[in-house]
Amino acid sequence: MELHVKPEHSSNTSAYPERARMLISCPDGPGIVAAVSRFLFDHEANIVQSDQYTMDPAGGMFFMRIEFDLPGLDDRLEQLKTEFAEIAGRFSMNWQIFQVSHKKRLAIFVSKEDHCLVELLWQWQAGDLDADIALVVSNHPDMKEYVESFGIPYHHIPVTAETKTEAERRQLEVIGNDIDVIILARYMQIISPAFIEHYRHRIINIHHSFLPAFVGGKPYAQAYARGVKIIGATAHYVTEELDGGPIIEQDVQRVSHRDDVNELKRIGRTIERVVLARAVKWHIEDRILVHQNKTVVFN
Template sequence: MKSHIQKHLTSYKEKYKNRGRLLISCPDKPGIVAAVSTFLHEHGANIVESSQHSTNHEGGMFFIRFEFECEDLLAKEVKLEESFKKIADTFSMNWQFTYAHNLKRTAIFVSKEPHCLLELLWAWESGDLMTDIAVVVSNHEDAREVVESFGIPFKHIPATKDIRQEAEAKQLQVLKDYNIDVIILARYMQILTPTFVAENPYRIINIHHSFLPAFIGARPYERAYQRGVKLIGATSHYVTDDLDEGPIIEQDIERVNHRDDADDLKKKGRLIERTVLARAVKWHLEDRILVHENRTIVFN
């Protein structure tokens, strides 16, 4: 199975070896699009996709994402970034070039419930998630067999609130050993410490089994049932020090009624969780997300 997936990834990297992306956020002022478009043209790049957003008020912000093709891009990356600094300084930009051939290396954290993990593995196997899933980390052994069937290393690191710092030290070492770019919490049921989060800013994507900001924390389906909700949902967000309050990437909902008990809500909720997390991860991997304050701009 690993070789089958590797063919997907190798084919993608070859097909998009000259594909680059440029993400920019800066104070809104005239001339930004013209300046960047001219820059890309002068460096032999052809823009294939462009999306932008302005907050449209005095002192507002401007956000834009370019995707472009440029012949022999690998040899031009350093010069391209060095040359762009002048424009970036002129417009006070926060900016980042990324390259499609440089696939992000992903670690998935999971506890006992496998549905979100399986959705990611299936999407990866089919070629819908272009990433190198380098390792799966779990505080339980339940997922080992399925993970290893995909040819992915599985690391069992017990974690409870009593040994959290010890567990996170081991986890951080695993992330370093595997050179991880993105961490996906696929129903990983442990709270991360500020130290862990600080070492991975906007690189940790979580799925919360509730339509945030409702029912933050544990047992949201039970509390939703007790409240008699008519809609349930799931939320994928970046992890920050504030529990379940990081910038939201994606959400979805489904209607329920008085006939649904707490178990019914959980079953329906799991379907939403799977798709919401997979979409959020895909957009992150494709560099479609900009974070501003505690909000996201998602060019999807």
């Protein structure tokens, strides 16, 4: 049932077969930019975008993202990495190089609320989400037919207090070894530390409040009770601390005393959809570096 995959869906990435992105973080010091740009120039790479940020000029951290085109990238990438390791070592860099044409593979986790999943599927189908949605995992069967109508496998894995460990084992099994990032699209189960460790800074959650306000459950009910005039949503990487991981993106909307909890939820759904989709887009475009409990987003 391929019904929903409309013809205009095309791969953006295929347009750039020779493009790569490099993410670097290291202690700041003189000569980093010169060394990296010289290295790329010597390898005939053309820098098409570059962003950098120094947390504190005197002895802080340095962050960099470079997008470059390199003729014959596919054949030369491994050699390039090997040679770059020398520079990386000299400056004590954490670094990664991604090939733009290698699409990231996503696993989406969802419970009963479907709006975030529907948004991601729609953006993916419209060609705005340049990744492969490899599978959907849910503790409920509700969205099975819908997801499968896009040609995407749907794994219904129930979770109870008793079966949690076993359920996570099954989740890891169906995810396999080649998933780049997991999206919790209103997945209402808490992930165990062991699971998080597998996907450190690669699990994105959408929390339905303007964190750190209203941590935990029922944030719209909390927001209504407190009488706030603006509500929001927060996309963040999942860490062991509930709703405490590095914030990727937030957005808000004005509300008034006329909006009851149901109306807050309705308004919030649109904020959640937009915020999560932005965070996912930035992640798959390699725009996010994490340092301690914060993000640097080059967007």
